[in-house]
Amino acid sequence: MRGCVRRSDAILAAAVLIAAALPAGAAPQRVVSMNLCSDQLAMMLAAPEQLVSVSSLAQDPRLSPMADQAAAYKANTGRAEEIYLMRPDLVIAGTYTPPATVAMLRRLGIRVETPPPAEDFDAIRADITRMGDWLGQPQAARDLLARFDADLAAARRPGGRGRAALYEANGFTSGPDTLAGSILEAAGYANIAADHGISATTTLPLELLVMSDPDRLITGAKWPGQSQGEAILDHPALAAFPGRAQVTDLNWTCGTPFVTRAIRSLE
Amino acid sequence: MRGLFPALLLLVAALFLASLLTGPAGLPAMDALRALALGGDGPLPIVMREIRLPRAILGVAVGAGLGLTGAALQGYLRNPLAEPGLIGISGMAALGAVIAIQTGLSLVAALALPLAALVGAAAGVAMLVALAGPRGGSVTLILAGVAISALAGAGTALVLNLSPNPYAASEIVFWLMGSLADKSMLHVWLALPPMLLGAALILTTRHALDALTLGEAAAQTLGMAGPSLRWRLIAGTALIVGPATAVAGAIGFVGLVVPHVLRPWVGARPSALLPASALGGAALLLASDIAVRLIVPDRDLKLGVLTAIVGAPLFLHLIWKTRSGGRV
Numbered sequence: 303m304r305g306c307v308r309r310s311d312a313i314l315a316a317a318v319l320i321a322a323a324l325p326a327g328a329a330p331q332r333v334v335s336m337n338l339c340s341d342q343l344a345m346m347l348a349a350p351e352q353l354v355s356v357s358s359l360a361q362d363p364r365l366s367p368m369a370d371q372a373a374a375y376k377a378n379t380g381r382a383e384e385i386y387l388m389r390p391d392l393v394i395a396g397t398y399t400p401p402a403t404v405a406m407l408r409r410l411g412i413r414v415e416t417p418p419p420a421e422d423f424d425a426i427r428a429d430i431t432r433m434g435d436w437l438g439q440p441q442a443a444r445d446l447l448a449r450f451d452a453d454l455a456a457a458r459r460p461g462g463r464g465r466a467a468l469y470e471a472n473g474f475t476s477g478p479d480t481l482a483g484s485i486l487e488a489a490g491y492a493n494i495a496a497d498h499g500i501s502a503t504t505t506l507p508l509e510l511l512v513m514s515d516p517d518r519l520i521t522g523a524k525w526p527g528q529s530q531g532e533a534i535l536d537h538p539a540l541a542a543f544p545g546r547a548q549v550t551d552l553n554w555t556c557g558t559p560f561v562t563r564a565i566r567s568l569e
Numbered sequence: 570m571r572g573l574f575p576a577l578l579l580l581v582a583a584l585f586l587a588s589l590l591t592g593p594a595g596l597p598a599m600d601a602l603r604a605l606a607l608g609g610d611g612p613l614p615i616v617m618r619e620i621r622l623p624r625a626i627l628g629v630a631v632g633a634g635l636g637l638t639g640a641a642l643q644g645y646l647r648n649p650l651a652e653p654g655l656i657g658i659s660g661m662a663a664l665g666a667v668i669a670i671q672t673g674l675s676l677v678a679a680l681a682l683p684l685a686a687l688v689g690a691a692a693g694v695a696m697l698v699a700l701a702g703p704r705g706g707s708v709t710l711i712l713a714g715v716a717i718s719a720l721a722g723a724g725t726a727l728v729l730n731l732s733p734n735p736y737a738a739s740e741i742v743f744w745l746m747g748s749l750a751d752k753s754m755l756h757v758w759l760a761l762p763p764m765l766l767g768a769a770l771i772l773t774t775r776h777a778l779d780a781l782t783l784g785e786a787a788a789q790t791l792g793m794a795g796p797s798l799r800w801r802l803i804a805g806t807a808l809i810v811g812p813a814t815a816v817a818g819a820i821g822f823v824g825l826v827v828p829h830v831l832r833p834w835v836g837a838r839p840s841a842l843l844p845a846s847a848l849g850g851a852a853l854l855l856a857s858d859i860a861v862r863l864i865v866p867d868r869d870l871k872l873g874v875l876t877a878i879v880g881a882p883l884f885l886h887l888i889w890k891t892r893s894g895g896r897v
Contacts, residue, residue: 504867505867507866508620509594509621512615512616512620513612513616525734525736527671527734528670528671528676529736529737531739531740537619537753538754538755539616
């Protein structure tokens with residue numbers, strides 16, 4: 303047993319030494335991102351020419367705050383075939399990327415990272431640092447982190463501004479353990495989801511929402527076409543909150559420095 | 570038999586009240602009813618008047634409509650397996666509704682939604698009557714129904730999958746199974762007037778349906794089985810099933826179970842079975858809608874799940890009896 307431990311320690315130590323000794327040129331040269339959120343961090347941190355492709359979602363102005371920048375990159379739709387043909391040396395996917403696609407790319411010998419979505423500001427900070435490490439751009443990451451910290455400190459409001467509710471299509475609400483909940487808290491609002499024991503994202507019956515009588519109602523954005531799921535946002539019972547409705551937008555979607563804009567939008 | 574109608578009325582009234590008092594918010598009954606009747610400030614009247622009241626009203630209207638059309642179709646087609654949900658009329662109505670919603674027609678004019686569903690339902694009934702009129706056997710009726718249902722379901726799924734809206738595709742379940750969750754008074758005002766018109770039309774057919782039980786030849790001799798009967802039935806069914814499906818989705822089996830249960834009580838006379846089935850349908854749908862809120866309060870369990878659990882075994886039983894040559 304002891305021998306085993308010592309040997310694995312030795313291997314680890316050797317690996318750390320080798321990694322430290324590698325030249326900066328070992329940073330990946332052809333990076334493909336296939337997830338709306340990592341697209342944004344990668345575009346902020348990558349050196350020119352280092353990022354080859356971002357997801358097509360990143361070019362959609364309804365979804366992506368960086369749609370203009372993303373238009374300069376080749377778009378991918380997340381299929382293993384097209385991504386392999388781009389000859390990447392690093393692919394950044396996500397926890398919710400179809401597992402078959404990730405497994406296929408790994409089988410083809412490509413390094414694939416699958417970061418989970420960030421649900422609070424500490425996770426965003428960690429994501430920025432980690433993306434900098436993956437891209438071999440630690441200095442850019444440190445600069446971005448410093449700007450994010452300053453923005454966040456400026457955008458934060460002390461609590462006590464009242465009770466707010468997040469309400470989205472199909473009657474979903476977000477509790478304190480989610481990114482939207484963190485944005486709400488940073489803007490100084492108490493989240494009514496917590497009154498109902500909700501910490502993550504789950505359904506809240508419409509009548510419980512109305513009975514909670516929130517001071518501020520923040521609903522999800524509407525999409526083109528129509529759906530029954532979104533019809534709940536037009537329910538006459540919600541019209542009884544005059545002037546209190548506000549819509550979440552693309553700055554609420556991803557754990558990126560753009561969340562400071564979402565916090566400010568609640569001013 | 571004489572006590573049947575008062576008993577059914579009492580049952581519907583009790584279930585209507587229970588539906589108003591059932592909900593995740595667990596409101597005190599007296600406060601809730603006072604807020605419903607007298608209004609007042611705060612969220613309680615909003616919950617009662619804007620959320621629970623339309624749900625209960627739609628429960629009565631949709632249930633009564635499905636019970637009534639089920640009894641009428643069974644009387645006209647002289648076949649106990651006829652039912653708007655099972656033979657594809659609701660499915661066609663759902664297809665019409667989905668097309669109206671996804672093309673944006675329903676945004677241009679609110680009435681476009683029930684109208685498009687009505688056109689879909691009318692096409693469904695007309696196809697069925699053409700394929701399996703009073704002389705068609707059970708097999709023809711069921712096969713025609715299966716084909717129409719499959720076509721309507723595929724069309725609905727196709728339209729929803731082509732929608733640019735990310736939520737639309739997951740709503741196939743709503744259109745196939747039905748739900749009354751979070752409907753508003755707007756839905757009530759859209760659906761109720763055409764449904765009342767349809768019910769009036771169908772009730773005018775009850776003596777002709779009585780005559781039809783004597784056989785088609787006898788009914789024709791009495792001058793009661795002509796094209797006018799067919800058109801009143803098609804229009805009445807479309808006027809009821811179309812708007813009902815447009816607001817509540819396709820709910821199956823109500824029109825099958827209710828006439829079957831009530832038929833022995835009314836001496837198998839369609840003229841008595843029609844109003845009795847309307848009341849019975851309202852009671853069944855209200856009870857199902859209360860049950861979906863009690864079984865899984867925090868999820869939107871679809872109504873069609875419950876009605877199918879009750880109705881499908883009965884449907885199998887009826888097919889079994891038809892197969893063995895017995896009268897049903």
